[in-house]
Amino acid sequence: MGYVLRSLEILGLREDLSADTPRTGLAGLANEDYVHGVNSAAEILLFLIGVSLGLFVLISLLVMLPGRSAQRRVESGPVWLGGPDRSERGVSTSGLVLADRVAHWADIPEHDWMAAAETAEPGRRVGGASAGW
Amino acid sequence: MRGLTAAQADDVRQAMHAAERRSGLRFGVFLGEPVGARRHFAERLHAALGEEAGDAVVIFVDVTGRALEIVTGDQARRRLPDSACRLTAMSMATAFSVGDLIGGLLYGIAALAEQATARR
Numbered sequence: 001m002g003y004v005l006r007s008l009e010i011l012g013l014r015e016d017l018s019a020d021t022p023r024t025g026l027a028g029l030a031n032e033d034y035v036h037g038v039n040s041a042a043e044i045l046l047f048l049i050g051v052s053l054g055l056f057v058l059i060s061l062l063v064m065l066p067g068r069s070a071q072r073r074v075e076s077g078p079v080w081l082g083g084p085d086r087s088e089r090g091v092s093t094s095g096l097v098l099a100d101r102v103a104h105w106a107d108i109p110e111h112d113w114m115a116a117a118e119t120a121e122p123g124r125r126v127g128g129a130s131a132g133w
Numbered sequence: 134m135r136g137l138t139a140a141q142a143d144d145v146r147q148a149m150h151a152a153e154r155r156s157g158l159r160f161g162v163f164l165g166e167p168v169g170a171r172r173h174f175a176e177r178l179h180a181a182l183g184e185e186a187g188d189a190v191v192i193f194v195d196v197t198g199r200a201l202e203i204v205t206g207d208q209a210r211r212r213l214p215d216s217a218c219r220l221t222a223m224s225m226a227t228a229f230s231v232g233d234l235i236g237g238l239l240y241g242i243a244a245l246a247e248q249a250t251a252r253r
Contacts, residue, residue, distance in 0.1 A: 078165030079136050082149055084182055090136035090164075113163065113181055122176035123186060127210035130172060131222035132200040133230035 083113035134164055134196055141235050148239045152246030157253065158209050159189040160242060164234075166197050175202035190245055192238065194229070201225055203241075209249070217248040 079090030089112075137145065149160045161182060167174035175193035182189045187206040190213065194201045203218045221244045228237030 076135060078163065079134060080161065080163040080165075081142065081145055082159070082161035083163070088142070090134075091142040092136060092139045113178060114165075114168070116181035117174065117177040118168070120177045120180035122173065122180045123207060125207035125210065126176055126179060127205040127207075127213070127215045127218065128175075128203040129215055129218035129222040130200065130202050131219070131226040132198075133226040 078114060080113050084111040084116055087111040087113065089113070134166075137164075137235075144235060145238055145242070148242045152242045156212070156246040156249035157188070158213070158246070158249050159185050160245075161189060161191045162238060162242070163191065163193045164196060167193070167195055171195055171198065171200060172202055175204050179204040179206065190249075192225075192241060192245075194234070194238070196229075196234065199229070201229065203245070212249040212252040213245060218245070221245055221248070 077090060081088050081091065083089070145162060149162065152158070152160050159182070161178070163175075163178055171193075175191060178193060179189060179191040180186055182191070187208040189206045190209050191204040192201065193204070201222055203222050205213050205215075205218060221241050224244065225237040225241040228234075228240060
């Protein structure tokens with residue numbers, strides 16, 4: 001029971017300490033101002049809320065700023081998906097959400113489908129169709 | 134031609150992956166202007182896929198020339214006859230004619246995969 005009361009006193013939830021008992025804070029022995037200034041439960045709560053908000057803002061900035069400064073331009077010229085070795089071109093890699101962005105360690109094939117097509121010989125048994133509009 | 138936005142590319146990519154999973158064929162999409170004759174260029178793009186060309190379906194869209202080509206490899210052709218390709222190409226051209234490039238592509242990829250899956 002004494003231990004519980006002592007804990008409450010340390011946290012500042014119980015103020016009726018006996019006069020001869022040294023007042024201590026979380027950091028150990030402390031003067032009167034320190035005990036009343038820091039060990040108030042409301043102030044500790046405010047401190048934790050402040051730290052949480054600060055971390056939230058910091059993490060938000062870390063996530064959003066690289067996305068804003070990332071390459072947003074859309075290249076001109078031919079566009080393809082599913083080229084040789086699954087290469088892609090002319091596709092914006094920046095997106096509105098994290099999941100759209102290509103991880104920096106991802107290996108993006110750099111094959112030039114047009115250059116490969118210049119030297120490729122069409123097969124004889126290919127099929128398909130044509131249409132215009 | 135202007136490139137695709139991340140959202141548009143993601144839609145096309147997902148459609149291609151779904152089509153490949155369903156049909157077992159390999160899909161490629163090329164948007165741009167041809168070098169030389171349009172059909173020949175599309176066939177060379179298809180041949181440039183190398184060993185995968187046999188199972189590959191290449192959709193080539195010449196937005197400036199307002200035309201599209203579908204090229205199928207020799208193995209893909211068994212499951213995707215030219216008549217089916219022609220029908221799909223006409224539907225895609227209809228979508229393109231009203232300015233719906235991505236919608237036409239998504240429809241075309243799904244329709245080709247559907248036809249190929251039915252003959253699997």
